[in-house]
Amino acid sequence: MVNAYERFVRPLLFSINPETAHHFTIAVLRRASQVDLALRALKFFEPLPKPKAVFGLTFRNPIGINIGKSRTTPLEGATDDYLYSFRLLREFADYIVLNVSSPNTPGLRELQEPAALSELLRAIADKNQITRKPILVKVAPDLSPSELDEIIATCEENQVAGIIATNTTLDHSSIPPALDQEGGLSGAPLREKSTALVRTITAQSAIPVIASGGIFDAESAREKIEAGAQLLQVYTGYIYRGPALLREITKIL
């Protein structure tokens, strides 16, 4: 069933330039957060409380911060770049995610290689001794089985608290060439691939997995949970379905 967001808000957002839509949405939400009536209206969309305890945190509203190196930092300087962001942001986060899988930052995915990932995880662990935030790693969906095995082993060796599977894909084969655009592909075309990765990781390792990729409704959310995910992360589905999506998903959890 089409909800009010899909009927009225989405057509408006999709009719304007994406950057403008981004800034517009943030400005509206910032304003709305200061208006009591708007906050009460947003309560309507509040998902059902389904708290879940994973890696020492109870997930009702914990804040995770994803960090990735800057586009302009060469790969050799990646560790220092992550450490800089880590030091700056750790106090605001309940957990920190090392994003080593965005296809939009040149070379970033090379940090998934065991030697580079180990170096990064050791450097972060060294600076994580006092505050002790859970550290997660976000992986790409385009890994070969052997690459994935190596990442899982590296995460286990370095006591990573969780893996987020997955980031966007470089596989654009499902998009007709005339409609294709550059950059990582998210949403429905990613669903199966990311579910397969969740299944492989959870079959092999006890590291908790947060599933991300193509979650659009209760059915696609259930698929991730059945594949072994402990938590879900929604991005594109939220843009298409709006805040009602969260309530729809929590009903089946």
Ligand SMILES: Cc1cc2nc3c(=O)[nH]c(=O)nc-3n(C[C@H](O)[C@H](O)[C@H](O)COP(=O)(O)O)c2cc1C
């Ligand atoms: C425009 C865009 C920007 C994104 N930026 C980030 C990012 O900065 N860090 C990150 O870890 N993932 C980023 N992602 C990946 C999403 O968080 C998500 O993992 C991915 O899109 C798959 O989920 P989805 O199908 O629900 O969108 C981005 C995705 C999109 C489409």
